[in-house]
Amino acid sequence: MLEELKKRVYEANMLLPKYGLVTFTWGNVSEIDRESGLFVIKPSGVDYDLLTPDDMVVMDLNGNKVEGRYRPSSDTPTHLELYKAFPEIGGIVHTHSSYATSWAQAGRSIPCYGTTHADYIYGEVPCLRCLTKEEIDEAYEENTGHLIVNEFKRMGKDVKAVPAVLCKNHGPFTWGKDAHEAVHNAVVLEEVAKMAYRAETINPRIQPAPQELQDKHYYRKHGVNAYYGQN
Amino acid sequence: MLEELKKRVYEANMLLPKYGLVTFTWGNVSEIDRESGLFVIKPSGVDYDLLTPDDMVVMDLNGNKVEGRYRPSSDTPTHLELYKAFPEIGGIVHTHSSYATSWAQAGRSIPCYGTTHADYIYGEVPCLRCLTKEEIDEAYEENTGHLIVNEFKRMGKDVKAVPAVLCKNHGPFTWGKDAHEAVHNAVVLEEVAKMAYRAETINPRIQPAPQELQDKHYYRKHGVNAYYGQN
Amino acid sequence: MLEELKKRVYEANMLLPKYGLVTFTWGNVSEIDRESGLFVIKPSGVDYDLLTPDDMVVMDLNGNKVEGRYRPSSDTPTHLELYKAFPEIGGIVHTHSSYATSWAQAGRSIPCYGTTHADYIYGEVPCLRCLTKEEIDEAYEENTGHLIVNEFKRMGKDVKAVPAVLCKNHGPFTWGKDAHEAVHNAVVLEEVAKMAYRAETINPRIQPAPQELQDKHYYRKHGVNAYYGQN
Amino acid sequence: MLEELKKRVYEANMLLPKYGLVTFTWGNVSEIDRESGLFVIKPSGVDYDLLTPDDMVVMDLNGNKVEGRYRPSSDTPTHLELYKAFPEIGGIVHTHSSYATSWAQAGRSIPCYGTTHADYIYGEVPCLRCLTKEEIDEAYEENTGHLIVNEFKRMGKDVKAVPAVLCKNHGPFTWGKDAHEAVHNAVVLEEVAKMAYRAETINPRIQPAPQELQDKHYYRKHGVNAYYGQN
Numbered sequence: 001m002l003e004e005l006k007k008r009v010y011e012a013n014m015l016l017p018k019y020g021l022v023t024f025t026w027g028n029v030s031e032i033d034r035e036s037g038l039f040v041i042k043p044s045g046v047d048y049d050l051l052t053p054d055d056m057v058v059m060d061l062n063g064n065k066v067e068g069r070y071r072p073s074s075d076t077p078t079h080l081e082l083y084k085a086f087p088e089i090g091g092i093v094h095t096h097s098s099y100a101t102s103w104a105q106a107g108r109s110i111p112c113y114g115t116t117h118a119d120y121i122y123g124e125v126p127c128l129r130c131l132t133k134e135e136i137d138e139a140y141e142e143n144t145g146h147l148i149v150n151e152f153k154r155m156g157k158d159v160k161a162v163p164a165v166l167c168k169n170h171g172p173f174t175w176g177k178d179a180h181e182a183v184h185n186a187v188v189l190e191e192v193a194k195m196a197y198r199a200e201t202i203n204p205r206i207q208p209a210p211q212e213l214q215d216k217h218y219y220r221k222h223g224v225n226a227y228y229g230q231n
Numbered sequence: 232m233l234e235e236l237k238k239r240v241y242e243a244n245m246l247l248p249k250y251g252l253v254t255f256t257w258g259n260v261s262e263i264d265r266e267s268g269l270f271v272i273k274p275s276g277v278d279y280d281l282l283t284p285d286d287m288v289v290m291d292l293n294g295n296k297v298e299g300r301y302r303p304s305s306d307t308p309t310h311l312e313l314y315k316a317f318p319e320i321g322g323i324v325h326t327h328s329s330y331a332t333s334w335a336q337a338g339r340s341i342p343c344y345g346t347t348h349a350d351y352i353y354g355e356v357p358c359l360r361c362l363t364k365e366e367i368d369e370a371y372e373e374n375t376g377h378l379i380v381n382e383f384k385r386m387g388k389d390v391k392a393v394p395a396v397l398c399k400n401h402g403p404f405t406w407g408k409d410a411h412e413a414v415h416n417a418v419v420l421e422e423v424a425k426m427a428y429r430a431e432t433i434n435p436r437i438q439p440a441p442q443e444l445q446d447k448h449y450y451r452k453h454g455v456n457a458y459y460g461q462n
Numbered sequence: 463m464l465e466e467l468k469k470r471v472y473e474a475n476m477l478l479p480k481y482g483l484v485t486f487t488w489g490n491v492s493e494i495d496r497e498s499g500l501f502v503i504k505p506s507g508v509d510y511d512l513l514t515p516d517d518m519v520v521m522d523l524n525g526n527k528v529e530g531r532y533r534p535s536s537d538t539p540t541h542l543e544l545y546k547a548f549p550e551i552g553g554i555v556h557t558h559s560s561y562a563t564s565w566a567q568a569g570r571s572i573p574c575y576g577t578t579h580a581d582y583i584y585g586e587v588p589c590l591r592c593l594t595k596e597e598i599d600e601a602y603e604e605n606t607g608h609l610i611v612n613e614f615k616r617m618g619k620d621v622k623a624v625p626a627v628l629c630k631n632h633g634p635f636t637w638g639k640d641a642h643e644a645v646h647n648a649v650v651l652e653e654v655a656k657m658a659y660r661a662e663t664i665n666p667r668i669q670p671a672p673q674e675l676q677d678k679h680y681y682r683k684h685g686v687n688a689y690y691g692q693n
Numbered sequence: 694m695l696e697e698l699k700k701r702v703y704e705a706n707m708l709l710p711k712y713g714l715v716t717f718t719w720g721n722v723s724e725i726d727r728e729s730g731l732f733v734i735k736p737s738g739v740d741y742d743l744l745t746p747d748d749m750v751v752m753d754l755n756g757n758k759v760e761g762r763y764r765p766s767s768d769t770p771t772h773l774e775l776y777k778a779f780p781e782i783g784g785i786v787h788t789h790s791s792y793a794t795s796w797a798q799a800g801r802s803i804p805c806y807g808t809t810h811a812d813y814i815y816g817e818v819p820c821l822r823c824l825t826k827e828e829i830d831e832a833y834e835e836n837t838g839h840l841i842v843n844e845f846k847r848m849g850k851d852v853k854a855v856p857a858v859l860c861k862n863h864g865p866f867t868w869g870k871d872a873h874e875a876v877h878n879a880v881v882l883e884e885v886a887k888m889a890y891r892a893e894t895i896n897p898r899i900q901p902a903p904q905e906l907q908d909k910h911y912y913r914k915h916g917v918n919a920y921y922g923q924n
Contacts, residue, residue: 023418023422044460045459046461071460098422098425102429104345105344105345105437106433107434108433113567113568113631114632115558115632116488116563131444136444136447170345171345184486188486191560195560198560198561198568201432201663202564202568202662203568203570206567206568206569209567210592220536228507228536229508254880255877255880257809275921276922276923301923302922305920327884332809333895336888336899336902337806337899339895361902361903361906364903367909371913400808400903401906428891432894578864653716657795660791660890661795661799664795664893665800665801671862672826675829675863678833682833691738692737
């Protein structure tokens with residue numbers, strides 16, 4: 001069932017250690033098949049070295065396991081809420097990648113300091129508040145999803161233009177049109193977080209890049225007038 | 232004698248260079264067989280490249296070498312005191328891993344700034360005082376063990392919930408139910424120390440993660456209501 | 463056509479991931495054949511893993527593609543302006559290498575703090591202003607080239623003695639007598655940017671290296687009295 | 694001639710890239726044969742990838758090349774002065790390793806913040822002044838050697854107990870009883886420089902490790918009462 005998708009999700013998960021984004025099992029990738037309304041996600045706490053495509057877990061959007069010998073990632077309810085709220089999203093990644101998580105622990109959004117950031121993410125990467133005790137006790141992972149959804153709506157942010165978020169004291173989620181693009185954005189986020197960290201150390205009075213430069217780079221790669229790459 | 236255990240301790244020692252936790256011979260791992268009251272530890276100052284399972288040294292809890300052609304690690308008396316005082320501990324690691332040692336050199340406990348920390352360690356990683364001149368002169372390594380034991384008792388800390396400590400101006404010790412888990416915790420500690428360092432640079436007015444979030448993540452992975460992983 | 467040159471430019475491009483200077487496709491190298499007035503450059507947005515010498519794009523100095531199945535790098539107009547203005551330059555590199563880009567994002571020139579810098583770059587690595595909205599809208603990449611040319615002329619800097627520049631909120635360009643030397647200088651710049659970052663953290667009141675030491679090291683490796691190396 | 698020594702010096706040089714201490718050709722190792730008064734050193738500016746034992750250059754203590762097809766390292770006169778002044782030294786290393794060089798660029802001695810440092814280096818790693826214009830113009834590399842010799846004598850430092858020095862705005866030299874030990878000390882210095890950098894960031898009011906702890910660790914590994922390792 002969904003063998004192709006399981007293979008793709010498996011491969012996307014294996015990119016996390018390849019790109020240095022995870023220690024042990026601290027990460028997970030999923031991708032959704034919009035036609036069937038099923039998504040495939042990594043099992044919880046299984047070593048990357050031991051993972052196979054067959055270990056992937058198939059879930060429906062009501063949170064029922066449809067196939068798989070393992071429990072799904074403990075973050076599955078967060079993925080599920082994002083898939084339900086944002087039909088533009090096809091793949092989701094959660095990691096504890098080092099620099100992005102450090103920004104999340106610091107409780108700060110990552111300003112757009114340059115074109116590396118602007119090429120992929122429009123404006124700052126928002127850092128959301130912590131969940132309240134009530135939200136944590138009631139349904140931690142699901143409410144993490146609700147918070148991301150509500151805050152993006154409140155801020156008027158487009159999930160296609162801002163494919164990354166930081167959860168305070170926790171870590172990043174990224175997404176994309178599929179699992180592979182979501183991993184790509186996780187790599188971009190880590191690199192952007194690293195360079196923003198260093199840029200602030202070099203110049204404590206640093207300002208974000210001018211809006212016109214951000215626009216230029218973002219629209220050079222996205223939208224109808226894009227001219228970067230071969231498409 | 233204890234061939235299985237020697238092999239396991241050897242393999243756990245070899246994980247230290249694999250995870251980038253040691254330079255040269257700056258680290259050691261041990262594991263105890265509680266039935267016989269014997270523990271196995273790395274020999275002192277032997278290159279990781281040359282190490283074999285047969286080089287491991289078997290010690291009893293009175294500090295006598297029971298088997299082995301080499302001298303045991305110079306830190307053996309510290310391991311011994313921890314095994315005597317804490318029956319819950321089955322394996323111990325000492326390294327000079329870079330970020331954890333930097334916190335130890337700075338003389339600061341590592342606050343819990345996020346869920347990566349809270350997933351494994353309940354509350355801050357304590358940094359203990361230096362030994363006094365008298366303690367150093369009398370029995371340096373043994374008194375290091377006594378200090379850890381006494382301070383954990385004084386602070387009311389449970390060694391299962393806080394599997395790591397920093398010795399001021401020296402470096403970290405970690406432990407676990409066996410050698411492998413102790414190494415796992417050494418990796419976690421280094422990652423946590425790195426992200427705490429960066430988070431403080433990003434936000435000098437940073438505060439620890441809210442207690443309810445720390446509790447949620449710790450108890451998601453530990454105790455009777457744990458639901459992370461496959462067990 | 464220009465098969466030798468395409469091979470050399472291909473190989474120089476492949477050095478960027480080898481030296482850790484690029485993530486994904488964030489970099490490009492070109493080299494010019496001054497006799498024919500043609501230069502060869504990497505195609506835009508093609509994975510390094512998939513690149514072959516035949517994928518390289520041949521351009522003339524009027525900005526026309528002379529050969530190649532792909533679009534040239536989006537930064538091609540910048541390369542072109544530099545080749546037109548500086549006949550001493552034979553190869554050009556653009557990357558988003560982490561430390562150099564962090565200085566660019568911080569909007570600061572890199573002072574010469576030591577002999578590693580002075581061995582290759584005479585005086586500071588200048589960080590130029592951002593383009594204006596008008597310059598961006600009119601012809602972003604071409605005007606980036608104009609800015610570099612005009613600023614080097616205004617500052618009286620010799621492109622042979624200062625083979626590197628930072629574009630504010632963007633990243634570095636380096637150059638050399640050919641593509642290979644330009645890559646060499648990109649590696650030097652990244653290392654110099656890293657050590658300047660760290661040196662400022664260690665000593666916030668740091669001063670540039672004395673002029674006589676800068677001169678000694680630069681002229682030990684360059685000019686008629688050079689005595690470093692085997693030539 | 695001195696084939697054994699050339700092989701050893703070659704191998705010691707090849708350890709520099711292995712341990713990540715050099716970029717390109719920025720480092721050199723030598724070792725002296727005290728009986729013949731000849732020392733062997735890396736040639737100047739030759740790629741590590743291309744180096745063979747036969748490329749090593751044999752020098753006498755008057756600065757004459759005795760054998761070798763290449764010019765010796767441009768830093769040869771510094772090595773020579775150290776060998777002449779300090780009969781205890783058998784091997785010397787110069788690198789631009791990143792953290793040690795950053796301290797040199799910052800013009801600061803590295804305080805002893807912990808036992809990693811104290812295990813190998815007794816007290817701080819001194820950072821010497823820059824050479825004067827006169828000293829540079831007269832004989833730069835030779836006068837670098839004189840400065841190290843004179844400053845160690847003035848400070849009453851024993852080169853066996855302090856096997857490392859920083860030359861301001863330049864970089865480190867380390868030494869040992871042979872080339873291999875000198876490389877070992879170069880690795881130690883880089884690690885110590887890195888952890889001191891981080892420890893100061895974590896605690897800006899940090900103090901050096903207590904003298905009694907420094908003594909304990911140094912004498913645990915050195916002198917008649919040493920008990921670390923197998924000898």
